Amino acid sequence: xxxxxxxxxxxxxxxxxxxxxxxxxxxxxxxxxxxxxxxxxxxxxxxxxxxxxxxxxxxxxxxxxxxxxxxxxxxxxxxxxxxxxxxxxxxxxxxxxxxxxxxxxxxxxxxxxxxxxxxxxxxxxxxxxxxxxxxxxxxxxxxxxxxxxxxxxxxxxxxxxxxxxxxxxxxxxxxxxxxxxxxxxxxxxxxxxxxxxxxxxxxxxxxxxxxxxxxxxxxxxxxxxxxxxxxxxxxxxxxxxxxxxxxxxxxxxxxxxxxxxxxxxxxxxxxxxxxxxxxxxxxxxxxxxxxxxxxxxxxxxxxxxxxxxxxxxxxxxxxxxxxxxxxxxxxxxxxxxxxxxxxxxxxxxxxxxxxxxxxxxxxxxxxxxxxxxxxxxxxxxxxxxxxxxxxxxxxxxxxxxxxxxxxxxxxxxxxxxxxxxxxxxxxxxxxxxxxxxx
Numbered sequence: 001x002x003x004x005x006x007x008x009x010x011x012x013x014x015x016x017x018x019x020x021x022x023x024x025x026x027x028x029x030x031x032x033x034x035x036x037x038x039x040x041x042x043x044x045x046x047x048x049x050x051x052x053x054x055x056x057x058x059x060x061x062x063x064x065x066x067x068x069x070x071x072x073x074x075x076x077x078x079x080x081x082x083x084x085x086x087x088x089x090x091x092x093x094x095x096x097x098x099x100x101x102x103x104x105x106x107x108x109x110x111x112x113x114x115x116x117x118x119x120x121x122x123x124x125x126x127x128x129x130x131x132x133x134x135x136x137x138x139x140x141x142x143x144x145x146x147x148x149x150x151x152x153x154x155x156x157x158x159x160x161x162x163x164x165x166x167x168x169x170x171x172x173x174x175x176x177x178x179x180x181x182x183x184x185x186x187x188x189x190x191x192x193x194x195x196x197x198x199x200x201x202x203x204x205x206x207x208x209x210x211x212x213x214x215x216x217x218x219x220x221x222x223x224x225x226x227x228x229x230x231x232x233x234x235x236x237x238x239x240x241x242x243x244x245x246x247x248x249x250x251x252x253x254x255x256x257x258x259x260x261x262x263x264x265x266x267x268x269x270x271x272x273x274x275x276x277x278x279x280x281x282x283x284x285x286x287x288x289x290x291x292x293x294x295x296x297x298x299x300x301x302x303x304x305x306x307x308x309x310x311x312x313x314x315x316x317x318x319x320x321x322x323x324x325x326x327x328x329x330x331x332x333x334x335x336x337x338x339x340x341x342x343x344x345x346x347x348x349x350x351x352x353x354x355x356x357x358x359x360x361x362x363x364x365x366x367x368x369x370x371x372x373x374x375x376x377x378x379x380x381x382x383x384x385x386x387x388x389x390x391x392x393x394x395x396x397x398x399x400x401x402x403x404x405x406x407x408x409x410x411x412x413x414x415x416x417x418x419x420x421x422x423x424x425x426x427x428x429x430x431x432x433x434x435x436x437x438x
Contacts, residue, residue: 089119099123103133107140107438108159125206130186130438131254134229141387144188145433147404147426149175152188152203154436157386157408157421168201168210170194177221182234183436184227185253189214190432191221198240205436216249217260224273224282224333230254233261233280233300236268244269244288248300264298265309272334277341278302284314284334293328315345315354315363332378337385339411344390346383348375353390353416367415370407372396374428382433391435392418395428402428 089098102113102123110129114121123129133139143155144165152165168190177193188203198219201212216234223237223245235248246267250259264282271285271294280300287294297313300306314334335346343356346369354363373394375381382393389410395403404426407418 089123099129099132102129103136103138106159108156108161127186127206133438139387139437141435141437143384143386143391143393143406143433143435144181144183145382145393146181146431147429149431153426155406155422157389157391157406160422162424165203166208166210170199170201170212174199174201179432180221180223180225181432181434182225182227182232183434184232184251185230186436186438187253188434188436189232189251193221196240205438214256216251216258218245218247218249220245222269224268224271224285226273226275226280228275228278228280233273235264235273235280235282235298235300236271236285238269244286261300262305262307264300264307266294266296266298268294270329270331270333272336274336274338274343276338276343281343283336286328291328293331310361313356313361315347330377332375332381335378335381335383337383337390339385339388339390342411344383344385344411346373346381346392348373348378348381355411366411369416370394370405370418370420372405373407376429380429380431382430384433384435386435387437390416391421393430393433395423404428404430 089095090101093101102110102120105113107130110124114124140156140158143157144152145155146152150168150170152168154163154165155161156163165188170192171194174192174194179190179192181191182189186205188205190201190203192199192201198216198221199212200214200216201210202214203210218239220234220237220239223234225232225234230253232251232253233248234251237245239245244267246263246265248261248263250261251257252259267288268282268285272283274281274283279302281297282300283297285294286292293314295312295314297310298307299310301308332348335348337344343358344366345354345356345363346352347354348369351369351373353366353369355366356363370392373381373392374396375394380394382391384391384393386408389408392407393404395405402425403423405423406421408421409416409418
């Protein structure tokens, strides 16, 4: 539900789209004319009003954006003349130009655009726009995170708009189990356990719904993972019997299929994964028969389909030499993120940000994390890449609800200069977090 009404308006376009900004601006006026020209039937009108209703109990100025699927009218509910609208979308421009207009529009507006007619609604919910945007290199990154069991929120850092996802429906076993999350394509995947088996819940931004039933070839938890466009790789982790795995799988969100890929050189759990320079890296974790954190990493070449071990890739345990050492299983997996093919890590104990020197295989300290980025041995703090910036999501320890803060920094040659984007009373512990770019 919205924290404020959402309207279809012109917006500042990325620099790559500046030459078309006037065309898009005029097109938006055409859309508005099209909207005023044709009144929606009562059912659609009531639905649109329901979606755009402001939250009465929120005084914050940030807007909570609707999902495109919140306009949930069936496609066979059509007006006379809707068949032509499905083909043309914007009558004066035709379908192809209409599609180009939508590609350069913010996906924050897709929910509003979907309310115009069944043609817009159909093309947005089909996923065609996101596929074309990916081919054109148009990507908007939203942060999805959970600070309350089974509840997820999405944050658009550019427009600073919020969306409250539908509540997950599951049993108490899943609710209190360890969970991993991953955003790939137009999906948010949440991995957990229900009584005796592992389960995957999938949220689709196309339908604004959760579903379950998806299965990996080899179910697991506590794995390392990362996504690149419509694909994701999951490596390592534990099977249902607690055995530490070296196997890995590739998931394609376009086909919904899992493919087993070659296994790593070393089995590991509680590791982290990133994509860098088109390759998949696994960092840290705990190995078989070893209670200490692994310092080696591994890199998977998607073209050659081979793994290569990188000795001493991950620095000493958080806290450094001489610091009290918590059991390896008490620590969170490495807090790492990649921006512009550069790898960064957050040292929660020293409250520092480090950068990986690829050529010399060492880490360089850049500066400090945000002042109020607290955690419990790394748990409860999110450190993610969001487009060309790093984001840190967390909050100060406090009794009661607590506050969550979203800080961002665009890496450059100098020390981190964190920008506080927003503070919200969602609680100060982040259970899971993923960034979706589409």
